[in-house]
Amino acid sequence: MIEYIGIRQMGGLSHAGQILAPATRPWITDLAALCPYKGLQPGNIPEFERDPDWDNWFFTDSPEGSSERLNWHVFQREGIRYMVADRMLMTRVSWQDLNDVGYVYGNDVCIDGRLFRCRLMTGGDTSHDDPYQGATQPNEWDTLVGGAALNALKPEVLDHASPLSPDHLKSPHNSLWNWFGAVSWTAEPVASRADGRVCRGYHGPTYFYVNTVDHRHEDIGWRPILEEEL
Template structure:
């Protein structure tokens, strides 16, 4: 059984020696080609492509300034805690970029003296007939983000409606998970395409989307999961 613990602050995102504050507008960073609705301002998620060198990026210990600490939804299952970032931490980063340093299947990290395995959530490899309904297989995205766990934030029916509107941005579930206008890479290759990788979000909390393994885009990025054995 999976238990929802709640929202916790832990660690920070370090770039070139500076801890970055979590994005205050955690959605698509360039609206010149695609804009969810008229009047939206560009997001401010840090962009990996501006400095595509992993030696300059890392997850670090919790900074003294609480406003710069990352937020995580924490779940407990089978003697482990699963900390899922409440928003994308980085955009314009490809699945291949993440895989090259171990962030897809799992990389060992120490934050605040605690041991973690940092990886991507599973997201399924085949979409439902309606992509707003997520994947056909059981997966962590639909369980954790999709609200399948007791007491975890749950989306409303309106969160799954098209097209995107300001109501999506303001919805309670989006304020918890920040899926609006932000497509998060997940671990699996898509079943129907060798160079395709599954990403979730943007149009709705469980929306199923596919992009090319080595593409860097303004609306697709990194939302890590930290796995911690108790």
């Protein structure tokens, strides 16, 4: 069984030679069309669409300042370590953008002298009748983010309640995983739609949502998982 180990800081994200600190408001970046609740400030996640050239975006070794390092949830199973970003690193990036550079199914990256396979989590291809309950088949999102792993924090009932409110933002589970107002791409095409791709989060920790493969939106983005052989 996969086991939750804890949170680690490692690496950084650079754009055009400048280290970008992890977002302090890791949710939807434009509230004009969609706002989780009245009075919320816009998120400040970096937006790929402002400079859609992957040559200008890359992982770095761990910066000296802890506030600039990326935060990862660490899991381990049978000689493999998995590190999942604790928030979206980028928004206004499409599934196709990520696939073009290999970040959907796996591309090698080196951070602090360690080799990782960087990809998206699996998220299932079919939703339960209630999308708050996630996917119908086993997948990494429901296992890792959803709290099914050994020693992992499980969401509370109120995390799945509608509509969104400040209580969701402040919940212990969201404080760890930052799913509030942020929909993360996963690897699977949706079973019922050729141009649809599964994304998870925003309304709740295991909420199941579908968007178009090449769309860039202010609330949908990139939350990588790093895989390392031990």
